[in-house]
Amino acid sequence: MRCGDVHEYLFAFLDNELDAPLSIEVQRHLDRCPHCAREVEIERAVHKEMVRAFDGGYVEPPFDAAVVTACVTENPETAQSDIALQAPVHTPARASSPTVVSRRRRWWPPIGLAASLGIAAILYQPWAPSPAPRYDRFAMLVAADFEHFLEEGQPLQVVSGSATEVAEWLSEQTGVSAVLPVLGEQEGRLIGGRRCKIGGAPAAFAIYEIGGTSASLVVMDAEGVTFEGMEQFTEQGRRFWGERCDAHTIVACRRGDQVYAAASDLPRELLLRLVVD
Amino acid sequence: MDELSGLFASFVRPHWRRLHLVARRYAAGEEDARDLVQETLMRAWRGFSPTEERTYRLAWLFVIMRNIATEWHRAASRRVRLVSSCDNELTDLAPIDLQERLAPLPNLEERQFREFLRAQLSTALDKLDDPFREVVLLSVAGGLSYRQIAEVLDCPVGTVMSRMARARRALREGLADFARQEGLMRSERS
Numbered sequence: 001m002r003c004g005d006v007h008e009y010l011f012a013f014l015d016n017e018l019d020a021p022l023s024i025e026v027q028r029h030l031d032r033c034p035h036c037a038r039e040v041e042i043e044r045a046v047h048k049e050m051v052r053a054f055d056g057g058y059v060e061p062p063f064d065a066a067v068v069t070a071c072v073t074e075n076p077e078t079a080q081s082d083i084a085l086q087a088p089v090h091t092p093a094r095a096s097s098p099t100v101v102s103r104r105r106r107w108w109p110p111i112g113l114a115a116s117l118g119i120a121a122i123l124y125q126p127w128a129p130s131p132a133p134r135y136d137r138f139a140m141l142v143a144a145d146f147e148h149f150l151e152e153g154q155p156l157q158v159v160s161g162s163a164t165e166v167a168e169w170l171s172e173q174t175g176v177s178a179v180l181p182v183l184g185e186q187e188g189r190l191i192g193g194r195r196c197k198i199g200g201a202p203a204a205f206a207i208y209e210i211g212g213t214s215a216s217l218v219v220m221d222a223e224g225v226t227f228e229g230m231e232q233f234t235e236q237g238r239r240f241w242g243e244r245c246d247a248h249t250i251v252a253c254r255r256g257d258q259v260y261a262a263a264s265d266l267p268r269e270l271l272l273r274l275v276v277d
Numbered sequence: 278m279d280e281l282s283g284l285f286a287s288f289v290r291p292h293w294r295r296l297h298l299v300a301r302r303y304a305a306g307e308e309d310a311r312d313l314v315q316e317t318l319m320r321a322w323r324g325f326s327p328t329e330e331r332t333y334r335l336a337w338l339f340v341i342m343r344n345i346a347t348e349w350h351r352a353a354s355r356r357v358r359l360v361s362s363c364d365n366e367l368t369d370l371a372p373i374d375l376q377e378r379l380a381p382l383p384n385l386e387e388r389q390f391r392e393f394l395r396a397q398l399s400t401a402l403d404k405l406d407d408p409f410r411e412v413v414l415l416s417v418a419g420g421l422s423y424r425q426i427a428e429v430l431d432c433p434v435g436t437v438m439s440r441m442a443r444a445r446r447a448l449r450e451g452l453a454d455f456a457r458q459e460g461l462m463r464s465e466r467s
Contacts, residue, residue, distance in 0.1 A: 004376030011445045012438050015416065017423045039379055045387075046448070047417070049394040053402060054418035060297040061311065068286040071319045150291055189422065212335030212425065214291045247287050265287045 001029045006036045014043055016161030016189055048159075138252070138261070139230050141198045143245035146216045146263035149194075149207065156192040156207065166193045170204035170219075176258070178204045178219035181274055188215075199224075208274060215264035217274045222259045227252060235272060242268050251275055285325050289318060292335050298418040299339065302410075303346040313349075317342040336425035339415065343429060375442050380453035383461035393461070394452070401451035409444030412437060 030037045158169040163180040188210035196205040203220035230241035252261035262274040300310040427434045456462045
């Protein structure tokens with residue numbers, strides 16, 4: 001592969017959008033071409049700053065179950081609709097939805113107040129303000145860690161789609177040697193990883209995106225880990241444990257002297273992909 | 278809240294921040310951005326169906342958001358900053374050789390380079406043409422893959438790949454121009 005070819009594929013390579021054979025060819029060129037390797041480093045730095053430029057320390061409004069509840073209450077029908085995937089809409093929706101116009105602005109504070117007064121507590125407890133829960137069970141610890149990751153706006157410490165690169169970084173940082181799954185193009189992609197602790201023990205944390213939904217994979221030493229309270233099930237001749245915690249699906253298994261546990265809002269069947277060998 | 282609406286809320290919650298980050302760039306102000314997110318959620322709920330896989334996809338939410346932004350732009354009812362179309366992809370945009378070398382940037386040590394980027398990147402991004410800026414926005418702020426972006430923009434994945442490459446090259450050109458203006462590099466244009 002020549003330098004010109006790498007220039008053409010450079011950004012798709014950095015975005016992990018190339019198929020594996022092409023990606024490998026590009027990487028081989030980078031291994032022997034210091035100029036192109038330097039360009040990759042520059043563009044990685046530019047990408048990092050782009051993330052910062054878009055993010056800019058912005059704090060989004062807190063996710064409020066009552067916000068969604070309001071949407072649901074106002075539009076209780078669930079008729080199939082092709083609105084979303086049609087070409088640009090020709091009929092302004094506001095004209096056909098006077099309720100939308102009347103609710104246009106200034107509803108955030110009263111709804112937020114209503115939520116804090118207990119609508120969310122009554123209707124959807126996981127998001128209601130509550131005393132600190134007892135995160136002493138493994139499943140709850142994993143769910144809490146995933147929740148923390150979501151709320152913090154993705155505080156990743158290594159951003160890469162390369163399972164090898166992320167696993168190496170995690171091994172150096174946590175002492176945990178994880179074998180991260182490589183997903184097919186249709187399945188999803190690895191986003192990155194960070195150090196974390198589960199129940200005080202160091203763990204490797206990797207984040208994936210599967211069908212547009214985040215899913216975490218935590219790998220740690222199995223010593224002292226029990227799957228208390230989790231449902232045991234068998235899949236592909238292997239034993240797994242699963243549970244729904246705080247609206248998240250948790251799936252776990254033992255692999256040698258390690259535990260692999262995944263957390264997401266995805267169904268169990270999709271999440272298994274991350275913990276299966 | 279019944280099971281269906283709980284399911285919908287579970288679907289939306291992980292994307293909450295991304296929806297706002299992107300809405301801020303489509304709409305012209307914070308309040309319009311929040312309204313854009315609100316409207317997006319309401320329409321998404323109307324179309325949500327647990328038996329229809331597409332309605333679980335992040336790209337679907339951004340298709341809706343983009344449609345709304347387009348409506349607002351056409352109705353001139355709100356200030357919308359970023360509305361592009363795939364139609365003019367190959368005709369209006371200047372041809373560019375993607376195999377050419379990228380525009381050189383100043384050879385600074387790491388910290389200084391980072392500071393240079395931090396100072397100039399937002400302006401360089403704002404100067405990109407809308408079609409370029411939108412793919413970058415959807416990728417970086419929206420966290421979408423090229424395939425998802427293609428779904429949002431209703432165009433082939435190859436178009437997204439080409440547009441992304443051109444966008445990032447244009448960004449490099451913009452940064453190089455800044456560097457020359459700042460005297461960090463010799464001008465190549467005499």
